[in-house]
Amino acid sequence: MSSSSSKGFPLLQDLASYIPDSLDLNRDAAAKEYWFGCFDRLVLKFELQAAKSQSSDPSADARAAQFREHYQEKLRQLKKANVDPNDQPLTIRTLLELNQKSLRLYGFSDPWKEQKKLENEASLKKLPARLQWLDQVDDINAKWTAIIKGVLAGNMFDWGAQAVSQILEKDAGFGLEEALERIQKRPWLVDCLEQWLERMKGPAHSCATIFTDNSGIDIVLGILPLVRELLLRKTKVLLCANTEPALNDITYEELNEVVKECCSECETINQAYHSGMLKIVGNDQNGPCLDFRNISQGAFKNICLMLLFILFLNFQNCLMPPR
Incomplete structure (x- = not known):
């Protein structure tokens, strides 16, 4: 993990003026109505997931209901609060971090833990075939295009996105190939x-x-093929993940396990991991949104390429309708 306690991502031009959020909901009434509605509906699914994650505990259902009630009450308070221009911005990150804090408050530190494990295992079984298919693409432009499309398709698998969670709930067999078909034609x-x-x-x-996002198809079939291609170019790769659990985002510890498993399937990744050309780094985040002010500088001093693969919660705008 990061070896320095000094905070602030080194590629930021000005740490003091950096703002991690692009939207203040208190300054956009339509956006505020939309996002509060989204989270008010999503919390119902989070309640079910929380209870399911501790199904052997007789108190789980009651605690999950308490979590939902607590979160919805906090949403109501935030929505109705008088706005002071000097207040901190009310952002989507605010609502997401409130969700994580509320889950932990009622004893649900990682409701997606078992699901993440199952999705990682299933995706790792499909990784060799994905890499073999990419290796058969001779044209370099076509190969890179396929890799990037795989990253975009993999990033769909985010249980914090309302439109995507609806797709995944309706079709348990929805995988990378199906997601690839949903990507809009360019541009x-x-x-x-x-x-x-x-x-x-x-x-x-x-x-x-590379700042990673979701477990399962996203990290294994989307990001790792990209990592391998960069390694083949002799580029050192720092693969970063959340320090603490948040939704179905992969954590630092989980990412280490996934990469170790991948080493038996891919010699390029195996050699890079054991030689230090591929390093797994904790990004000092405990929520689903990146705040570069909180990232320790130690491991990031000599990077020249930064890749962010983040799913916007209104991802439905980028999806084609089902065929």
Whole structure:
């Protein structure tokens, strides 16, 4: 993990002026109504997941209900509170972190733990076939495009996203191939793929940092093929994960286990992991949103490429309708 207590991600131009959130819900009435509605509905699913995660405990159902009631009451208070211009912004991150704190308050530190384990194991079984398929793509542009599309498709598997959770609940067999079919045709809303393809024809980056997101298909079938391709270019990779559990996001400890399992399936990753070319790093976060002010600097001093793969909770805007 990070070896320095000094805080603040080193690539930030100005730590003092950095704001981790792009939207203040107190300044956008329509957005506030939308997001409070989303979380008011999502908490019902979180309640079920919390109770399910401790089904052998007779108190689990009652504590899960208390969690929901507590969280919904906090939402009501935040929504009705008088707005002072000097107050801290009310953001989506605020609501997500409140959810995590509320779960922990009622004894649910990691409600998705068992589900994450099962999804990681299932995805690892499919990794060799995914890597073999990518190795059969001879054209470098086509290969990188397939890798990036795999990252986008893998990032769908986020149980904190309302639109995505509805898809996953309705279709237990929904996997990477199905997710790939849901990706919109290019150009995407934010589309820098051509610039990326051109850059990949140039010299390799010396060190890349990848901030991971979800367990299962996302990390194993989306991110690890990307990691392998960077390693093949002789780029050192820092693979970062949350220090503490949050939703179905993979944690530092879980990521270590996944990569160790992957070593038996991929010699490139195996050699890099044991030589130090691939390092697993805790990002000092205990919620589902990154705040670069809180990241220890130690492991990140010499990076020249940073990759963020984050799912916006309104991901339905980027999805095609089911075929």
